[in-house]
Amino acid sequence: MLRLDDLIDSVLFEGVQQEGVRMALEGSTELTYPAGEILIRQDAQGEALYLLRSGVVRVSRISLGGRMRVLGDLYAPAVLGETAALGSSARSATVTALEEVRTLVIYRDHLERVMTRYPKVLWNLAKLLADRVTQLNDELIAAGISTEASMAQSLSKLYLHRLEAQAAQPEMLPISVTDLSHRLSSSRETAHRLLKRLQVRGLVKILPNSVLILDHRGLEKLLYQLGEE
Structure with missing residues (x-):
């Protein structure tokens, strides 16, 4: 009703x-x-x-x-x-x-x-x-910078949407490498390589069919740094 x-x-x-x-x-x-x-x-x-x-x-x-x-x-x-x-x-x-x-x-x-x-x-x-x-x-600007910037922007946006919706564990993004490749219009190999780079920086952790945001502020800072290069 x-x-x-x-x-x-x-x-x-x-x-x-x-x-x-x-x-x-x-x-x-x-x-x-x-x-x-x-x-x-x-x-x-x-x-x-x-x-x-x-x-x-x-x-x-x-x-x-x-x-x-x-x-x-x-x-x-x-x-x-x-x-x-x-x-x-x-x-x-x-x-x-x-x-x-x-x-x-x-x-x-x-x-x-x-x-x-x-x-x-x-x-x-x-x-x-x-x-x-x-x-x-914002997405077009990130895409114009680099694929890495697009990934950072996409992960940040999804985290903020989950936070606003008061989702349980908003930092745990239910997204796979294949999902990310579809978001970035890139190959799965490229998406995995860029995600590994973010993991090495300590910004995310790659899990089976999900990505854990470890440092959202650092992720946003990286996006700005990439834009200044």
């Missing part, structure tokens, strides 16, 4: 009058996806916005050359599919459940009515999109 609290703590409804949150709730549908199921498929027409209430999803994209790139993991609470929900554009990425996830779905026509009556929702959505652009710029 949907509750007001399922929406009121979302960044999308921050500062929105309770009547506006209730209006959004009335047009929401609750959907649950098991681990491995696709919530959003790249290039499909988008008609809804998803509020991730529990669980973790992975965002990935297939390039024009057919290569898969992992864009990142999102932890609840999070907003998914906001770009396509605002217009008629196709989905830009695929979103897959890494574990069972619970979502609230708000379709475009109802979302438009809510935003028309309560413009604060539109403002919050604009802030969310601005934050996503800033994150993308």
Whole structure:
């Protein structure tokens, strides 16, 4: 059963009058996806916005050359599919459940009515999109420096997302060398070599199918140092 609290703590409804949150709730549908199921498929027409209430999803994209790139993991609470929900554009990425996830779905026509009556929702959505652009710029800057900088940035971002989501042991990143190669658009050998270099520096520890962050501050410092070279 949907509750007001399922929406009121979302960044999308921050500062929105309770009547506006209730209006959004009335047009929401609750959907649950098991681990491995696709919530959003790249290039499909988008008609809804998803509020991730529990669980973790992975965002990935297939390039024009057919290569898969992992864009990142999102932890609840999070907003998914906001770009396509605002217009008629196709989905830009695929979103897959890494574990069972619970979502609230708000379709475009109802979302438009809510935003028309309560413009604060539109403002919050604009802030969310601005934050996503800033994150993308950070990733592009890191990619322009070196693959090692991209790895440091990717590991740091995942740690901060887990910390913000209050995940158990946020420093224990559930990510494999293969996952990292997909995030960096590099070979598995390159990803493993760079990860070993970070381990030698005492910044991380490589574990089976996971990476333990030993020194997050040092990881961020390394990123700045690489940018100055």
